[in-house]
Amino acid sequence: xxxxxxxxxxxxxxxxxxxxxxxxxxxxxxxxxxxxxxxxxxxxxxxxxxxxxxxxxxxxxxxxxxxxxxxxxxxxxxxxxxxxxxxxxxxxxxxxxxxxxxxxxxxxxxxxxxxxxxxxxxxxxxxxxxxxxxxxxxxxxxxxxxxxxxxxxxxxxxxxxxxxxxxxxxxxxxxxxxxxxxxxxxxxxxxxxxxxxxxxxxxxxxxxxxxxxxxxxxxxxxxxxxxxxxxxxxxxxxxxxxxxxxxxxxxxxxxxxxxxxxxxxxxxxxxxxxxxxxxxxxxxxxxxxxxxxxxxxxxxxxxxxxxxxxxxxxxxxxxxxxxxxxxxxxxxxxxxxxx
Amino acid sequence: xxxxxxxxxxxxxxxxxxxxxxxxxxxxxxxxxxxxxxxxxxxxxxxxxxxxxxxxxxxxxxxxxxxxxxxxxxxxxxxxxxxxxxxxxxxxxxxx
Numbered sequence: 331x332x333x334x335x336x337x338x339x340x341x342x343x344x345x346x347x348x349x350x351x352x353x354x355x356x357x358x359x360x361x362x363x364x365x366x367x368x369x370x371x372x373x374x375x376x377x378x379x380x381x382x383x384x385x386x387x388x389x390x391x392x393x394x395x396x397x398x399x400x401x402x403x404x405x406x407x408x409x410x411x412x413x414x415x416x417x418x419x420x421x422x423x424x425x426x427x428x429x430x431x432x433x434x435x436x437x438x439x440x441x442x443x444x445x446x447x448x449x450x451x452x453x454x455x456x457x458x459x460x461x462x463x464x465x466x467x468x469x470x471x472x473x474x475x476x477x478x479x480x481x482x483x484x485x486x487x488x489x490x491x492x493x494x495x496x497x498x499x500x501x502x503x504x505x506x507x508x509x510x511x512x513x514x515x516x517x518x519x520x521x522x523x524x525x526x527x528x529x530x531x532x533x534x535x536x537x538x539x540x541x542x543x544x545x546x547x548x549x550x551x552x553x554x555x556x557x558x559x560x561x562x563x564x565x566x567x568x569x570x571x572x573x574x575x576x577x578x579x580x581x582x583x584x585x586x587x588x589x590x591x592x593x594x595x596x597x598x599x600x601x602x603x604x605x606x607x608x609x610x611x612x613x614x615x616x617x618x619x620x621x622x623x624x625x626x627x628x629x630x631x632x633x634x635x636x637x638x639x640x641x642x643x644x645x646x647x648x649x650x651x652x653x654x655x656x657x658x659x660x661x662x663x664x665x666x667x668x669x
Numbered sequence: 670x671x672x673x674x675x676x677x678x679x680x681x682x683x684x685x686x687x688x689x690x691x692x693x694x695x696x697x698x699x700x701x702x703x704x705x706x707x708x709x710x711x712x713x714x715x716x717x718x719x720x721x722x723x724x725x726x727x728x729x730x731x732x733x734x735x736x737x738x739x740x741x742x743x744x745x746x747x748x749x750x751x752x753x754x755x756x757x758x759x760x761x762x763x764x765x
Contacts, residue, residue, distance in 0.1 A: 334690040388686040388697050389704060412699040413684065439702030 333562030333609040343566040347395035358517040369569040372402040393419040411437025422469020430476035448496035483510035487527040502544040510550040555617035557627035557646040561606040578630035615648040637669025671748040673723040675762035
């Protein structure tokens with residue numbers, strides 16, 4: 331059995347920039363303050379958004395880098411807010427009350443705001459910027475006050491696992507309807523802090539099991555029995571125009587650049603892209619398959635730990651097979667990792 | 670709420686995306702940004718919402734489902750679907 335094959339995917343993720351005003355230790359994109367190489371220009375992004383609309387895309391999810399750090403981001407939002415469901419992931423330190431109101435008017439449908447802990451001490455340690463926690467919390471308040479549904483998201487690490495329950499309570503107090511707890515991926519600067527940040531799978535599972543979410547707060551998490559292989563519907567473009575399927579595959583694949591190849595040609599013609607979407611894997615967890623309608627768990631972490639696209643995802647407790655996820659394969663620390 | 674004298678039309682500026690691979694049909698509502706998956710009943714109702722009255726809509730809907738669904742059940746389904754679509758900002762009665 332294979333996954334459904336879309337002629338055109340309905341949704342796409344766009345990493346709009348690899349720049350950021352913070353220098354987070356866990357950053358997956360190795361962000362810098364200024365662009366290191368040529369990012370797509372405003373007119374290139376606007377043309378791409380027109381292309382997406384013409385090809386019946388109905389949802390766009392922006393992340394970075396920090397989208398707000400890109401000076402033309404509101405212009406880009408304006409081009410898609412009324413034409414596609416528009417979601418933005420941000421740390422929100424630059425989101426003022428006025429900007430939030432403007433985003434609401436531009437049609438932004440939902441925000442996902444990163445909080446790396448329940449306290450300023452923990453969060454600011456990750457971001458390397460004193461005061462960033464307070465600014466992110468204020469960003470959430472501004473977005474909610476402007477009427478934009480807003481979720482908090484946290485990447486689970488050794489440094490914030492002790493305040494996971496407090497994080498849920500904080501998200502609830504801030505007014506979020508949902509709080510996401512995300513796994514740590516060995517990408518960007520995060521992989522160079524792996525020993526400091528990575529928990530064993532058992533520690534992660536126990537921390538999640540101990541949570542008691544406040545009434546009314548929905549908790550999103552992707553561990554067993556909800557370890558999804560999302561590749562079958564995944565479309566993503568990085569700041570430089572590379573079609574990469576999923577932002578978690580950013581260091582491993584490149585299906586073509588939209589400056590020279592129409593995006594849908596990469597979707598339809600690239601052999602690896604088609605292979606990953608087919609969902610043919612060596613082994614699957616039946617519970618995750620049942621709940622997520624997908625096969626084998628996340629391909630990014632399966633590949634990171636085994637070098638094989640068909641291997642089981644070790645972040646699923648049913649498929650782990652003795653892999654200690656606190657220990658990374660050495661090849662993963664290369665600039666462009668290949669096994 | 671269903672109104673026999675109402676004139677039913679879809680809200681302007683909606684975007685629809687058929688997803689035949691999953692037997693799904695998704696609509697984007699820009700005024701209150703959201704995505705909704707439309708079931709078969711909703712798709713059928715929207716196909717008839719060209720400004721016709723509630724009475725005409727009811728006749729068309731019941732006729733389309735005859736003999737699969739008894740008329741009374743079809744009417745109840747229609748009303749429930751219209752209320753749901755109005756609440757989601759997909760359908761409007763232009764003569765309230």
